[in-house]
Amino acid sequence: MMNSDPYGALLWIVVGWPLLLAIPAVRRCLPMADYFAILPALLLLLLPMDFSSTLSWLLLGTGVSIDGERRWILATVVLIWALVAMKRRATPHTTPHGQNTFYLLTLAGTLGMVMASDRVGFFSFATLMGYSFYGLLLWGQSKPLEAVRRGARSYLICLIIADLLLFEALLLSAFNPQMEVSRLYLLMVCGAVVLKAGIWPAHFWLNASYRAASPLSALLLVLPVVMALFALLRWLPLGHVDDGVAGLLILITAGASILYAGWRFVQRPVQGERLAWLSLFASGWVIASVGVGLIEPLWWLQYGTLIYPLIAAVAVILLMVALLRPPPASPSQSGDSALWMGRMWIGCSSLSCKLFAGYSLCYKAGLQRAKQLQNGLERRDLIGLLSNWRNATTLFVLLGIALAWLVN
């Protein structure tokens, strides 16, 4: 599509305007920057037609577009941001100045995700949104609390893994179009979404974040869930692929999420957590319908478009509950699921350390010997060997010989 198209320009303005406002100097010139930031998006929502725009120089050619399905999500996003802006106006003292930048970056990332017309662009905006949301989680508090930090850090870990999964999926689909619908691709995308949306068993970050969230950030927490679910719809060629196994796996995850969330919900949870279980419960249903869509493509083709209003409805319900929620209790009673994740993380890394150091070799030689070897490897390991002048220069000579030998 041509760039001179005024509508195309509008699409880019919708994304670019909050990015521009993210610069503090620009923002200071405007009163009520929160409202102004979503103004173009609102305008776009009111335009009754579909159009798109592509820039060939951006990220090897990426574009943005708007259509009926995106409109639902866009409307949800605009609603969330409008509510957040109102809430911020109502309680100005709880929002430190530094938050605004992260806040607007997250907004830009979200809008970009909604409108991105290809996966590279979507991925870029998703990264922007993810990391700035991480910043928002931390800086949204006037006083960063230990619980908030823990939730944010868990979120960060999920985010990194999810981005990597998505990135690999991106590669798979970009270079092997016939492999686009392979099971590996499906599972990678689903895994990423599970992590990003806080679906069971990766619900801990959402849970921990909700527990310590202020009324304002409780509203904001709806955002990553909605966007992750949207990502699932954008990245899976639903209706054109028939993969029973993947679908079944997704259904199982969704079912487990719903049951787990329901069980925890009725278990008189800590006040702040109720919202987390509700969110998990709702997104479980959305995921479940995607699973069904994978098993029964025809069903999806028939009813699949209903999923967008469904997501919007889920978001609205969550927002309503969050708005009605009383302020959180004292955050001292932090739960343990984030700790559990941290422990697992440390365990995994130390396990891989040991594997790398030739653990299997040690096992055969007996435990005593293993201890010795491990100590030895730690003290005088390969680094020492490689950085020893003598060994290193011998390798230099050998490399020279190898180069001369291998040529031709």
Place this chain on the structure above:
Amino acid sequence: MEKVTLLIMLFDLLLGLGLLWLAWQLLESRNLFKAVVLFVAFGLLMALAWVRLDAPDVALAEAAIGAGLTGALLMAALAKLPSRDKSEPLADEKGHWLLRLALLLVAAGLGYVVHSLPESAPGLSAEIANNLASSGVNNPVTAVLLNFRGYDTLLELMVLMLALLGVWSLGIERSTREEPVGPVLTTLVQFLTPLLILVAAYLLWAGADAPGGAFQAGAVLAAAMVLLLLAGWPLQGLLTGVALRLMLVAGPATFVALAGLTLLDAQLLAYPPQHAGKLILLLEVAATLSIAVTLAALFLGYRPRTNKEPG
């Protein structure tokens, strides 16, 4: 005729073996002082080899710089090392079979490569002969150094300046002299210094037509200065501040200025043929001064300064 060739070949063979043997001795000697002395001897033998290879310019440079100044630098550095370092036992020689094998392979491979080169190759001698007339000098080596590949020489002068800057930032001033110099050295210095200056001037002048030139002259001049320093002349006190720095940069600055001027004619370092000889002489005088002072300053090992200058 036959006999003479045979004799020369024998001489070459002995010289080659002598070089290798000396190199082995100096690298494997237990005593570091001995190693340094052997290195000087090695440099002199190298100069002999250069003469045998019809490279008198290189021989002069090697004798003055390679053997003379490097030797002096090594001695000076050795004197500054802690005493127990000076005759350290060699590293244990066990377990280097892989390295030795690899190096043998390298040497054999390179030997094969050199052997595979054609018996005779003109290199660039024809081009040099054709253009020598318009280069401004008659000595082909000087022509290459200062005209055909003058750009290399410009950068090389910068390398000297770089090394000096590095030494100045690292060096430590020695506050006191260890002992007074004996009468022999004083007499020797009195006798040698004027001679060396004369030799340097001759080398500089001769460089245009015969072996010699800026580097050799500079090195000989530097040797004279090193001798004076050794004899306790307070050169470091006389040569300080802007005067010293101006002398140090005389060569590079002249070169850069000339490069800038020639660039106005759109060709870097292209001398007008009618002035080439004079320009090269100018360059050589400036470069000789700079090289001599730089080498002497490198030997000194720290930045000489007047009392009022800050550290």
Place this chain on the structure above:
Amino acid sequence: MNTALLYSLVGIGLFSLGLYALIVHAHLLRKILAINVMGSGVFLLLIALAKRTATPLPDAVPHAMVITGIVVTVAATALALTLMVRVAMENHRAELSDQSQE
């Protein structure tokens, strides 16, 4: 065996000897000496092979290169020696230490 080949083989020998010494000896002065010997080997090869002209005059370009090389080497040697003295002061011996502080 002609002169050019003989001397270039000596040059290769010097290069290899220097390389060996550079690798196995720990003392920094020996390493610096070894670098100088290696350099001499390279220069010998350059000059020896320049003698292969048909005329009695050898090729002058390698000669100029070697003079340049000798000056570069002496500059590098001076810097290396000063650095060695400083390292020896810090390490209390003229060898590289493999451990860093802390």
Place this chain on the structure above:
Amino acid sequence: MVPSSEIPWGALLILLPLAAAILCFVWPKLAVVTGVVTMLLLTLAVGGFAWQLQREGLYQHAVGGWETPLGIGLYGDGLSLLMLAMTVLVGLAITLYARSYFNQKQARVFWPLWLLLLAALNALFLSADIFNLYITLEMVGLAAVALVALKGGRDALNGAMRYLLATLLGSLTYLLGVALLYHSYGTVDLVLLAERIDNSPVVWAALGLMGAGLLLKTALFPLHFWLPAAHASAPAPISALLSALLVKASFYIFLRLWLVLFAPLGGDVALLLGLLGAVAILWGSWQALRQTRLKLLVAYSTVAQIGYLFVAFPLAAAAGAMLWNGVSYLMLSHALAKAAMFLAAGNLLLFGGHDRIAELDRAVQRLPISTAAFALAGVSIMGVPPSGGFIGKWLLLEAAIEQGYWLLAAVMVVGGLLASAYIFKVVGYAFTRSTATPEPQSIPMGMEWAALLLAIASILLGFTAPWVFALLGIGDPFGGGAP
């Protein structure tokens, strides 16, 4: 008035810093002013050079009016231009940083050395003469050693000594290769050599010697032993320029030689290089993850990132010019990002008085600009879109997957994963509660902004790919490789 198209920008790029260095040397009081003004003029000159290249194509200049093989040829194409631009961009930031970093005594030595180094780098990128390249390599190496040792201290001196020995070994080996090539083909000019070269033992030996020498200077695994010590112990701006520019300079020569002379001969060599590159990625990233000191972490990250440059070699035969575009892009973005990281790390170190990662939390919290610079540069190092690093890695991955080198692709992806882990090891500490409260030292604004601007530039590179690729195409440096 000379029309600007006739100004000899290429030669000025070399002469200007040389003259400025001499000026600084003679009058140390003018050092800072001269340094800053020269840097600005150099920026202008690179701009002019780029404009000239775009108008007239290839830049060729016979120094002294002597045509090759007798004289020395200056030669500039898109690749040279990219390297020059990289030098100038990183140089601007380092100049801005160093203005406040060094005390008066250090500045006296720093400025002339820095200007000489700039001249040497520019001369290196514009040279097409393998002996001239040797001299510029020596200049670069000696200047770098002197700069590493500038601040003294045990680690820095040891690092500098090791670096000096390695760099001298590398250049002597390279020189031996030059000697063999000259005596076999009667020229040291790259263009002429490319015409004359054939498949003979001399060429094999030359590849072995020059290749090993240059790879040692580039610190390709397993020859990286000198790098972490030197890069981590040097003063911050020096670390930045070592990692950003110096390693690239020897890689540039290797790439040139490879493209012009050796590529048609070395199928298996390419595979070996790719393999070493892959190991370098894994090893460097893993070591970076294990480090407890910030600057060592960044230095090991350089070892890993060098690996990416070499992974390209086995892919090049089939992938052609676009792959080399990717490699060049990776070089550029790594230079900007790594310089930003080292500068930011220098700020954190200066603020906290140490660079132990575990105790950096307070410094990280108190220096938001430096932390942001570190994080943004990290994004580029990880290769996350839309950074410049992403474009480079993307093109490499694309080629690897298209040609079925799944292992290499996997290594690259794992390298990205490890990179994100070690970046967040630092950035993550930004948000933990600090225990120790060291007395804060104020960091001059220029030093913080130098890091941030570089980091932002490394991100913005992600948007400029088509223009950069167009400039890279001038003179067709990767010519003929297209399938």
